[in-house]
Amino acid sequence: MAQQYKKGVSQNAYQHLQEADTNGDGYVSSEELAMYLEFKRRELEDQDAQRDAMRKMTWFALWGMLLYPVTIVIASWLDVDDAATIIGNIAPTYFVAISALVAAFFGANAYSASKKSDGQQMQMPMPTRPTPAAPTPPAPPSVEDYSEPTVESAPERPTPRRKIM
Numbered sequence: 207m208a209q210q211y212k213k214g215v216s217q218n219a220y221q222h223l224q225e226a227d228t229n230g231d232g233y234v235s236s237e238e239l240a241m242y243l244e245f246k247r248r249e250l251e252d253q254d255a256q257r258d259a260m261r262k263m264t265w266f267a268l269w270g271m272l273l274y275p276v277t278i279v280i281a282s283w284l285d286v287d288d289a290a291t292i293i294g295n296i297a298p299t300y301f302v303a304i305s306a307l308v309a310a311f312f313g314a315n316a317y318s319a320s321k322k323s324d325g326q327q328m329q330m331p332m333p334t335r336p337t338p339a340a341p342t343p344p345a346p347p348s349v350e351d352y353s354e355p356t357v358e359s360a361p362e363r364p365t366p367r368r369k370i371m
Contacts, residue, residue, distance in 0.1 A: 256315065263311060267304045274300060 226234045226242035234242075274297060281290035 260312065260315065264308060267308050270304060271301060 223234055223239075223242070226238050228238050228241070274293075278290050278293050278297070281287075281293060
């Protein structure tokens, strides 16, 4: 008996909802579906917030790196040469630190995303109800079942035996 699905909904959509079945009975109740949808909504909001944080951090680091030389020029222009010298001496450390901070943040997010996707691939599938097995048709005859016709040769005659005296 083939499983029936609602019109317009693919079997793949039902397979994705198997994780919504928290009690494992094979059916997704309205409470389980509501909880699953809320979880997915929050997961999407968290991912969106994380992308926004990454974007803000990147722009902040970029503007800091671009404005740092401007700060040195402004300090020199205001005749605060000691400040310009100190800011200039700190510049290599500042650029390396900001670059390392951004790289570590992006690297950690990429690593956690790859671990998360590996974990989803490693998930055990939800148990499904067994479907009755269809009777298997008999196997068609194979080539080995047929033999080539052979030409029968004349029957062998026994060789006469003579008695030697």
